[in-house]
Amino acid sequence: MPIETASPVMANSLNLTSRRWRRTIVVRGFSLIELLVVIAIISILAAVAVPQFFAYKAKSVDAAMHSDLKNAALAAESYYALNHCYPSSIAVLTASGYVSSPGIGVTITILTPTSYTVTALASGGTQPSFTLNSVTGVIN
Numbered sequence: 285m286p287i288e289t290a291s292p293v294m295a296n297s298l299n300l301t302s303r304r305w306r307r308t309i310v311v312r313g314f315s316l317i318e319l320l321v322v323i324a325i326i327s328i329l330a331a332v333a334v335p336q337f338f339a340y341k342a343k344s345v346d347a348a349m350h351s352d353l354k355n356a357a358l359a360a361e362s363y364y365a366l367n368h369c370y371p372s373s374i375a376v377l378t379a380s381g382y383v384s385s386p387g388i389g390v391t392i393t394i395l396t397p398t399s400y401t402v403t404a405l406a407s408g409g410t411q412p413s414f415t416l417n418s419v420t421g422v423i424n
Contacts, residue, residue, distance in 0.1 A: 345409035348385045353416040356402045370400050
């Protein structure tokens with residue numbers, strides 16, 4: 285729908301009569317080129333953001349596995365302090381109050397009476413599992 289606007293009143297210096305100049309402004313939508321440019325910019329931003337989002341998600345799964353390994357090791361050491369032996373399974377630690385993160389499987393393996401390994405498994409991380417060795421305290 286065209287919108288009509290009037291310019292300021294112009295006075296004629298010779299006969300002091302006023303004239304109105306009318307101008308019509310046509311309001312239109314965006315052109316096809318403008319829309320294509322916007323879509324191209326959004327596509328470039330999405331191409332950068334989506335892979336970065338998946339990388340952050342994988343790192344968060346890794347962090348959850350590391351956290352579960354440290355918590356399980358702490359629970360195993362607490363169990364050892366009370367019972368003078370390491371727990372035979374994660375179910376024993378769970379009965380003692382250990383809770384793992386959702387979607388992460390944790391297993392404990394007794395190597396010797398004074399050492400163990402704890403393994404965390406989850407899909408979606410940078411690697412499928414991490415293992416904590418009680419002797420070195422290192423997570424691989």
